[in-house]
Amino acid sequence: MTPEDWLVQAAQEYEFRPRRRHEARQEYFAALVQHVESRDYAAAHELRIGRRQADWTPEDVDAFQRRLQRPHNGPRQAFARGVAPNLRMGMVFQSRYAATDEGLLELIDASLSAQFETRVHDPKGSLPIFASVMSFNGELLTTTVDRGDRVAVLKYLAQRLPVFAFLLVFDAFIHAIDTESRKASKRDAIIAQAGTRTRRITRVKPYEIVDGAVRALPPPPDHDTAAPNGWHVTEDPYASIFVSVPTPTGEPS
Numbered sequence: 001m002t003p004e005d006w007l008v009q010a011a012q013e014y015e016f017r018p019r020r021r022h023e024a025r026q027e028y029f030a031a032l033v034q035h036v037e038s039r040d041y042a043a044a045h046e047l048r049i050g051r052r053q054a055d056w057t058p059e060d061v062d063a064f065q066r067r068l069q070r071p072h073n074g075p076r077q078a079f080a081r082g083v084a085p086n087l088r089m090g091m092v093f094q095s096r097y098a099a100t101d102e103g104l105l106e107l108i109d110a111s112l113s114a115q116f117e118t119r120v121h122d123p124k125g126s127l128p129i130f131a132s133v134m135s136f137n138g139e140l141l142t143t144t145v146d147r148g149d150r151v152a153v154l155k156y157l158a159q160r161l162p163v164f165a166f167l168l169v170f171d172a173f174i175h176a177i178d179t180e181s182r183k184a185s186k187r188d189a190i191i192a193q194a195g196t197r198t199r200r201i202t203r204v205k206p207y208e209i210v211d212g213a214v215r216a217l218p219p220p221p222d223h224d225t226a227a228p229n230g231w232h233v234t235e236d237p238y239a240s241i242f243v244s245v246p247t248p249t250g251e252p253s
Helices: 003-013 025-037 041-049 058-069 101-121 147-160
Strands: 088-094 129-135 139-145 163-177 184-195 200-210 213-216
Touching (some): 101 184, 101 200, 101 213, 129 147, 147 163
Antiparallel strands (some): 129 163, 200 213
16 A cells, blocks of 8 residues: 555545645645544554554654653633533433442443444444433433533533533543553553542443454453542543532532
């Protein structure tokens, strides 16, 4: 495959715009790589260095690791004053899960399983990002969100509703680097990000696609701040959702 063929293929696969008239190739290439990186870090690095991940040198892997560790802009944290999000496919219903830590874990499992089943029936399709908030009376509001608006939508809802917990479920890649072999790898996964005012949970359901069929893989342990070995990260884009949002008092309306 020529570099130009690779460029066209990446633009089609990641649904990027065509090259504009009079746009320099390097300008278009830089914009494409930035677009791809917001969806798949490894694929963007492949384009950047001109080699597939299986052929990366140790130096390529080191450069990739540095990019993974650098600060990222991430999703927007809030909408401008007076701007309301477009809650597409917004559904409000009484959840069968209680507004407790145990109920939240059950909701996470059910949501991961539902999204995984969708992937099983459509191995190559684009899955929507689902954002949900659970109120203190167990009511659940679920909507689809854009990648860049996921935090802002959840924070917007938390500021206006008696929210006990938030939940975000999406399809993504897990990138890993073997410290001994200096080999980089990536794994498809359905990921759940959830939290209350006192707890943060990440639960992952990895999978692989073999001969067009989806197969579940053993999941890693949860990242859970309530666990004895609770995790801490320097950058958590969801940490601001309950910031400046008071805990509701009295009975939810």
